[in-house]
Amino acid sequence: MTTPILYSLRQCPYAMRSRLAILHARQTVILRDIDMNNKPEEMLLISPKGTVPVLDLGDGKVIDESIDIMVWALTQSDPSNLLYSHDDTQRPAMLEWIKNNDVAFVGALQKYRAASRYHDDNKEEYRDMCCKWLMPIEQRLSQHAYIMGEQPSLVDYAILPFIRQFSRVDKKWYAQAPLPNLRAWLIKHYDDPTFSKAMVSHPKWKTGDEPIVFGNE
Incomplete structure (x- = not known):
């Protein structure tokens, strides 16, 4: 084969x-x-x-x-x-989360990264756009260990690389941002040998x- x-x-x-x-x-x-x-x-x-x-x-x-x-x-x-095979109702919700990430969050993230690179005055505006999308994830992570529940799912690994990019744009700001659960979630992934x-x-x-x-x- x-x-x-x-x-x-x-x-x-x-x-x-x-x-x-x-x-x-x-x-x-x-x-x-x-x-x-x-x-x-x-x-x-x-x-x-x-x-x-x-x-x-x-x-x-x-x-x-x-x-x-x-x-x-x-x-x-x-x-x-x-894929949360124990709960078929979760699959559409997972794919919707990922679709929204790939459109709304990635679009704002690209603008935030570019504004930071070129010292654009709109940097904070684009960062706020990113945070608006991230806050529901922060809320979810305050309730359980991963985005969809207590176990990791497709969503966590699909979104992880973009959260990583976001965290690296302005490390000093990110370290004290009102996203403590998101920071803990990201560190948990970093600590995973995978x-x-x-x-x-x-x-x-x-x-x-x-x-x-x-x-x-």
Whole structure:
């Protein structure tokens, strides 16, 4: 059976969430960390849009949306029950949370990051937009350990890379922000060996390189 190939980028939040799901699903892929300034022809042939992550399943099927990769992996195996299979009513709510993150929060976050980088006077306005979206999560985390309940779910790992980005824009402000439960949640993820494994740095892939096995080695 052909091992799937994952085209990835270490710091890309979309690729990061895909790697986290693959690890939690105990799946095995060949990891190709790419140079976005020199995208490999092999990736562009199967996914012309040229963004990561891209998962080549080796049977003619290609998945090039990060959430679809997460769901694919966890559908193969979900030992931590991140899909909350005990409660089918949660799945639509999870996907709605992720959709809102990918539109509302990511949009505000991009503006906040750009404003910080270029010392824009609108920085605080964009940060407030981010916080408006984060406050319901802060409230949820005051009631239980993870976003959907006492156990981690798909939502936690889908949103984690973007919360990480947010926390790094202005570290001094973030350290004292009115988001204590969110900070504790993020540290909990940082302390998880799975996160460290997802963030291991690999050489940029070039045609002919030895394969890097990632996941359930």
